[in-house]
Amino acid sequence: MIHFFIETLxxxxxxxxxxxxxxxxxxxxECVRIFMPxxxxxxxxxxxxxxxxxxVALAQTIIQYFSVVINFGLDISAVKDVSVHxxxxxxxxxxxxxxxxxxxxxxxxxxxxxxxxxxxxxxMEQNKPLIFxxxxxxxxxxxxxxxxxxxxxxxxxITLVRSSSILFYTISVFIFIHSEGDYPLVALLQSMGNVLAxxxxxxxxxxxxxxxxxxxxxxxxxxxxxxxxPFWFSRMSVIFNTNLAKTVSGIFFTMESVAAFELAxxxxxxxxxxxxxxxxAVYPHIARTRDKRFVVHFLWLNILFAFVLSTVIFVASPLxxxxxTGTKVPETISLMRIFCLYTxxxxxxxxxxxxxxxxxxHPKPFNNSVIYSTFVLVFIYSLLYWMNLFTICNFALALVxxxxxxxxxxxxxxxxxxxxxxxxx
Numbered sequence: 001m002i003h004f005f006i007e008t009l010x011x012x013x014x015x016x017x018x019x020x021x022x023x024x025x026x027x028x029x030e031c032v033r034i035f036m037p038x039x040x041x042x043x044x045x046x047x048x049x050x051x052x053x054x055x056v057a058l059a060q061t062i063i064q065y066f067s068v069v070i071n072f073g074l075d076i077s078a079v080k081d082v083s084v085h086x087x088x089x090x091x092x093x094x095x096x097x098x099x100x101x102x103x104x105x106x107x108x109x110x111x112x113x114x115x116x117x118x119x120x121x122x123x124m125e126q127n128k129p130l131i132f133x134x135x136x137x138x139x140x141x142x143x144x145x146x147x148x149x150x151x152x153x154x155x156x157x158i159t160l161v162r163s164s165s166i167l168f169y170t171i172s173v174f175i176f177i178h179s180e181g182d183y184p185l186v187a188l189l190q191s192m193g194n195v196l197a198x199x200x201x202x203x204x205x206x207x208x209x210x211x212x213x214x215x216x217x218x219x220x221x222x223x224x225x226x227x228x229x230p231f232w233f234s235r236m237s238v239i240f241n242t243n244l245a246k247t248v249s250g251i252f253f254t255m256e257s258v259a260a261f262e263l264a265x266x267x268x269x270x271x272x273x274x275x276x277x278x279x280x281a282v283y284p285h286i287a288r289t290r291d292k293r294f295v296v297h298f299l300w301l302n303i304l305f306a307f308v309l310s311t312v313i314f315v316a317s318p319l320x321x322x323x324x325t326g327t328k329v330p331e332t333i334s335l336m337r338i339f340c341l342y343t344x345x346x347x348x349x350x351x352x353x354x355x356x357x358x359x360x361x362h363p364k365p366f367n368n369s370v371i372y373s374t375f376v377l378v379f380i381y382s383l384l385y386w387m388n389l390f391t392i393c394n395f396a397l398a399l400v401x402x403x404x405x406x407x408x409x410x411x412x413x414x415x416x417x418x419x420x421x422x423x424x425x
Contacts, residue, residue, distance in 0.1 A: 054255030057262035073231025082151025136191035143198030165197035234370035245395035306347035
């Protein structure tokens with residue numbers, strides 16, 4: 001049966017070479033984005049120490065909230081708009097101009113909020129250079145039009161640009177990071193690489209793609225803004241869910257706990273690369289064709305990949321922790337193994353979400369599932385606090401339980417709308 005699923009997907013990719021090419025480009029981007037920092041991570045942790053690395057992780061966690069505000073769900077809604085109007089240059093000009101205008105306004109708003117935070121919030125006030133360096137990466141959220149290239153299914157430029165910027169960061173770490181006091185430079189170098197990628201990709205958008213920017217009309221701004229609101233809520237919920245544990249750990253526990261959680265989370269993100277890339281590349285195709293048979297085969301392939309990769313990481317966790325930190329910290333090993341369960345569930349929920357529900361024109365249950373999951377997570381955290389079970393490992397288990405809720409919620413609606421039928425394959 002597994003062989004049949006793989007052969008079915010291969011036939012689909014053979015008949016849809018654009019999907020195959022974009023899957024390859026997206027895979028290259030994500031492999032470089034995830035794995036190249038792993039080249040530098042052992043050096044960073046051993047040079048600046050777990051505590052300082054935890055401070056960098058907490059600062060970048062805070063800035064991720066700003067990044068989500070600047071993106072405002074446009075990286076989801078705009079992909080579909082660009083995909084639908086890919087042959088209409090005037091429509092593309094209007095879409096791109098509107099997206100960039102909205103992002104610019106949100107970037108200015110976030111800059112003001114950051115300034116207030118650096119004057120009032122203790123951690124941000126005590127680590128102003130670190131927070132500022134981390135915030136610079138938000139410029140790339142403004143300039144980097146991944147959503148455009150994904151919509152037109154042309155990922156070659158983005159692959160080259162993103163890979164080069166990450167290579168710049170990785171090499172720079174070994175050149176400039178030499179002692180514990182250099183930890184703010186970790187955030188600065190990463191932001192510089194992202195901003196460099198944003199500038200180059202923005203130039204390609206204007207010069208190579210021929211996009212002409214103009215001040216968008218108020219009606220277009222309102223339309224795209226409100227269309228993106230549900231996606232923003234769901235994306236903010238995702239970031240809130242994944243980052244709340246690190247944020248709370250920075251308040252109640254130590255920076256070493258933040259670093260341990262960050263390491264386990266990064267490994268989890270790396271493991272999800274194959275399924276994430278397939279989902280991103282296949283999404284425009286499913287949105288156009290709404291091929292239910294293909295979706296069922298694709299779901300089973302996601303489950304297969306997720307199971308195999310999660311099992312491998314579960315077994316290799318002690319070795320990985322020793323490789324990255326130089327020690328076998330039991331807490332970090334436990335976290336990494338718990339995240340294997342999270343990785344397995346998340347790989348399936350992603351397929352059921354944007355790749356299936358949104359592509360078939362049902363964004364509401366997709367967004368609601370994520371928003372409701374935040375309430376579920378907060379409830380579990382509150383229960384842990386009330387029962388005096390506040391530990392970093394229990395935080396990770398709470399993420400697993402929350403994602404199981406999302407999985408069954410989305411599966412219910414996929415069945416309700418008759419998108420998934422498992423009778424005949």
